[in-house]
Every structure is written in structure tokens, then in C-alpha cells.
Amino acid sequence: MLEEAEKRKKTEEKRLPPLPGAEEGRVVTRFAPNPDFVIHLGNARPAILSHEYAVMYKGRFILRFEDTDPRTKTPLPEAYEAIREDLRWLGIRWDEEYIQSLRMEIYYEYARRLIELGGAYVDDKPAQVFREYRNSGRLSQYPPRLRSVEENLELWDKMLEGSYGEGEAVLRVKTDPDHPDPSIRDWVAFRIIDTSRYPHPLTGDKYIVWPTYNFAAGVDDHLLGVTHILRAREHRQNTMKQEYLYRYMGWRYPHVVHFGRLKLEGFIMSKSLMKSLAAEGEEVRLDDPRFATIAGLRRRGILPETIRRIIIDVGVKQTDASISYTNLASLNRSLVDPEARRLIAVIDPVQLVIHGVPEPVKAEIPYHPSKPDMGSRVLVLEAPTAKAYIQRSDAEQLKVGDMVRLMEAVNIVITRKTRDRVEAKYHSRSIEEARRASAPIIQWVPASTKTLVTILKPEGLRIETLQGLGEPEPKARIGEIVQFMRIGFARIDAIRRTSGQPEIVAIYAHD
């Protein structure tokens, strides 16, 4: 218990700054992903922050899928559940869930209301014509904008009935026609998507008139009682657009916090790059450890708590942040180190023969150096001649005459060395002897082992493969995060049999 408290203190987390205008019990936040892909660290930021604030103020947290573009951002049927899974894994629980494509009638109703209030009009001119008016400062004289409410309601019904094809009509919100930012002038609230050609995975071709992000999100944020919106800076203009809608409806716009972009150094974050890797014929999964997807980080042995802390640590600044993997790894290490069992693997093994061993050596090696309660296992060296494997990188450091200690076992002196074989003679048993000689300590496995160990090490776009041998009877579980002694932390990704031999496949996390 005491130890637990100390650990908490050591890895103490930073707290989030107060939310403007927040009252305990009255805060409602939401995370609104587009289910066209899984989420990555960048999307996880608003999810974590929104959830965190809802918890901090004992409010509500909403998950809302924004799937109102079946054409250019076609929702992926499996993404809905994959996103839920990622959120659950991150420790995020939501009080309510909504899917926008299932709320279309609501948006239609509010569209009608907005038209009745004179806040929107149907534009059935080609987009090019609108742009000419808008960009030449004559938007206030744009003929469709001058239509009566009655006429607009009629045309709106025609849109819903399917009288227009794609691109033939949109519903626009009337804004300041001379707004300094042209993109804000009379923005589009609804457009037509031919769902017979681009069916929606949830609603098929039932609807052809679809709300844009700004309309659907704007309406929902009000209807669901959202009080605080946390979103990336690229939405700043959207906030201004939606405020027009709120003004017409007499609603109060939620508090908004904008933050900058997030990059994770050394990881692939771009969706298009992920997809192009797949196109190159590589076998690519969304949880590829080279990707900064939540699933990819999970597979690589990054804990949800690490992600949570790093997001809170980065906070809500407007500047872009580039998280260095060193920092993320350090945080993860501090969380994982107390729990990770120490396993042994020798990469690129070299045979070691030890002569003159006086009696068999049973080395009892604890699974964690400072936690005896995590147990131990016994590795054996035979007598009078013991055979083992050591790592090539270690063998290369050794010269004839050098003393080296096999971890938890014996001290030996090198007598002969060839490329693939090292011979040595027994020297002594005790650690003190090794210390006196300043002998290095290296890990080893008995020659009788059959266990193959493969460690996949993501390096930018590449994945390096480390092949070696492991303990004779490794007790590892899939999903477990272990530390391979003197190699680094890794997550056990698979345990299988390769031509009769057990094989552990692990994905390297960090040293």
C-alpha cells in the first residue's frame, strides 16, 4: 500500500486547467468521430480531454458518430465498433451514444424551422455562379438569396422529394454576405448525395439530402445539451459558421476550446500513408505498430494510462505539439516497469561451451529483480561441460582471456573464439569474484532450449526483425508486456509453434 502510494507520487500526473464557465455537475462534453477509419493519437486527444473534463466536473460525456457523408467520407461499417473498442480500452466510458445518420428527420425538422425563420435558402444555381457573387461582394443581391420563405419551403420539399440530383441544389445558411472570411459567407447546410450510387452503410439509399458537418454538429450540440466543445484548431471557422445558426434559433453556443495539432515523432499518422502501404502489397492492419493508431500503440505495448497522461500533459495549448517518442516511452516505462516480468532472450545466438564445470548449476532467476513475489524460474548448466547460447553482440565484445559472468550463474574465462562458437573455462561461481574482475554480466539460455524468440522492432517505415532463442519453458501470455533483459520492453504479440518448436513473437516497445 505504501509502495503503491509512492509509485503514484513518483509518476504523479499533471492536472488539466479549469474549463472556462464550467460548473460542477453541469458540464456536458462530447467526442464526435467520423467512423470512416479507426482513431489515432490525434483523434484520441479530444476524446480524452472531453472525457477527462466531464469526469472532473462530474458531468456527462457523449459519444456521437458523425457519419453524414456517405460519398467522400464513406463510413466503414466496422469502424463504429472499432472506435468504441479503442475508447473502452482507453478507459473512456460514455453516458450516451448517438449516430447522426440515424437522426436525419431531426435535421430536416430544424432545417425547415431555420427556413421559416428566414435563416436559410435553397440555392439551385451552379456552385460557380454562387462563387462569382460571393467573391465579388455582390452576395446580398444573389437571386436565390432573395427568395421568400414560402418559395424556399417549396424548394426544400422538392429537394427532399428527390427532384434534384447531386450538385443541383443546396440549402445555405444566410450569414453576413460581406464577412471578411469568404468561407463563412452563406455556408452550405445540406447537399444532395446520390445514395443509390454511394449507399450509406447504415441507412442505404433512404436519404439523399444530407446535412453538412456544421449543420448536424451545430444542431446536435444544442439538442444534446453540450456545454463545452474541445476541438482542434482547424474547426475555428466552423465555430463561427455555427454561431449564425445558433443566433437564428436563439440558442446559446457552447464554450469552445481549440487546440493545436499533435504529432507523434517516428510514427505514421497519415491515413493516406497507411492506405498506400496497404496498396504496396504489404500486409497492413490498422493496428500495425508503426501507426499512431490507438490500436497500433496498444499492440506495441503502450498503456492506455500512458496515452492519457501524455495527452493531459500536452494540455490544450493552441500551438501544435510534436510528442517525442522518447518522452512517451519514458512515461510508459515508468508505468510498466514495476509490473513487467523479466524474460531472457539471446538475439542472434552464438554457441558457448564451458569446460571444467565442477557440478551442475541451477540458476534461479527471479522474474523481477525487486519483486520476489513475482516468482522465479531455474535455468540449468550441466557439468562437467556445459553448453549454452549467448548473444552475438556480447560474443563480439569478448576476447580470449576475458572474464564474463553468465547472469545469476557462473563466471567464466574465454579460451577460444571462432565466428559461431565461443569456448571458455569455468572460473568461479560467486558474484563477488565477477565484481572483483569487473566482469560484464550477460544473459544466456541453456543449449537445450527449443524456444524461438522473434522481436519485431518498428523503425519509422521499416520493421526490423530480431531473431533469437528464449528460455526453455517461457511462461508468457499474449498481450503481456515483458522486459527482455538487456534488450528492452516488448509486448507478446503471438505464441505459436514453428516446425514443432515454440515461438514467441513480441513487438518491441522501448528500452
Place this chain on the structure above:
RNA sequence: GCCGCGGUAGUAUAGCCCGGCCAAGUAUGCGGGCCUUUCAAGCCCGUGACCCGGGUUCAAAUCCCGGCCGCGGCACCA
């Protein structure tokens, strides 16, 4: 080009709103030491930053102006 936002050590962040207690805190990295049967963890010491230039002021990282640089938006995407 037009709108908008921002610039604190290698990285991230605190401080900036309400100028002095900041010759700038913390984490990570890096250098050195201690400890240690891992190149992990732990402990100690050290290292390193206010974009530039003006102005206001007794006093500016903090306020004002200009410049430079970075980023976002300018979609019938979200």
C-alpha cells in the same frame, strides 16, 4: 492571395489574462557520480530556453507596435 491563430531549453509543458517574488519551475534527453547479478528501475550533481527589433514603465517572458517564422481555414469533408 485573403481570413484567423500562435511562437519559453532537443522535445513537451508551467509562468503571460492580474508587469516586480522568474538571473524562468517541472518532465524527458544529455554529461558525471552512487546503487545494482539487465544496457531497466532508483538516488545525487550538472547541462540547457523567454523568435527579433522598437516602445510604455522605476521594473517586461508577461502590456503595446512592427518584423520574421510556424500553423490552420478559404469544400455541396469532418
